Amino acid sequence: MTPEAEFSEAVSGLAPIALRTAATLRLADHIAAGHNTATLLADRIGADSDVLGRVLRFLVVRGVFGEPEPDVFALTPLSVTLLDGHPSKLCAWLDEGGIGGRMDTATRALTVAVRTGRSPYASIHGDTFYQDLAKYRSGPDFNTLRQSHSESFADEITAVFPWEGVQHVVDVGGGTGAFPEALMRRYSGLHTTLVDLPDAVAAAVRRITAAGLEKRFTAAPGSFFHPLPSGADVYTLINVLHNWNDDDAVRILRRCAEAADRNSTVVVVERLIDGADQRAITTMDLRMLLLLSGKERSLTQLRGVAEAAGLVHGQRSATAVGLDWVTFHTSGTQQPAADNRARGPSVLSQEFGSDIR
Structure with a gap:
């Protein structure tokens, strides 16, 4: 064409x-x-x-x-790809009767977003996106859609960071557990904790249990705006920060900084605005604005919100699936140390709250 x-x-x-x-x-x-x-x-x-x-x-x-x-x-x-059973779940995303259809309704109000600088979602549907998602049960299940998206890049991003020697990872806002599963499959000595809202965490527990990895997994249902499990080697935020405006992104990263110790690493994985696939990036940038008042950020902008949260920038790497991998630290340390590892997940579950396994 x-x-x-x-x-x-x-x-x-x-x-x-x-x-x-x-x-x-x-x-x-x-x-x-x-x-x-x-x-x-x-x-x-x-x-x-x-x-x-x-x-x-x-x-x-x-x-x-x-x-x-x-x-x-x-x-x-x-x-x-529109068949109901297709692994892309494209039909569910496009179904006008599901959450995907409600998301698309908000995209038609771009002029409102341009004029106000804010998401029009609440003015259209009566609630913010996450409030709407929590109560809207018609149509395809959002966690199923979210899972298919995560599975498309989980294996790839496990190959970027040097995980050897890391004993415990907290996946913040980790959805239905695709990344923790991929990580534990690849590294047999590694433990993971997943922090997300209860319905997503329940789906993750089912997934991890079906994979036979539950002994190295801790469920931590709750909000990442609240205190996180402390002392892990690595805290990951995969496609999380772009959902939020700068003030909320600082709040999330500050929780990571509070939970981390001096040798911990905070890893942010998402598309940076200067990435290679500009069609995908600019599309996602506007989608985040329309749904959540979020944004895709440049490396400079991401560093800015991280520094406001008390974190120091480490390094940036690119993945084959178009996501960028950016590390931050609570000190100048560039990699998590081999000693001073996090306590076991059973202790973490007692500290954070209920373990719904």
């Missing part, structure tokens, strides 16, 4: 809407099951066959579906 044609498609705005319609109606799954004409599909889903056929042809022209003969539709490599 030429730049002019791409611009014209973006201006029309119809392609993403048609794609979300196809996902919400589960057209790919129905076609895969043999309901492959507009009439059969309309009967199956309770739709107008003429309008449905027009939507399908709109998507055929764009390669989403195929039309091997008139009014007979087929899957293409693109529409295969």
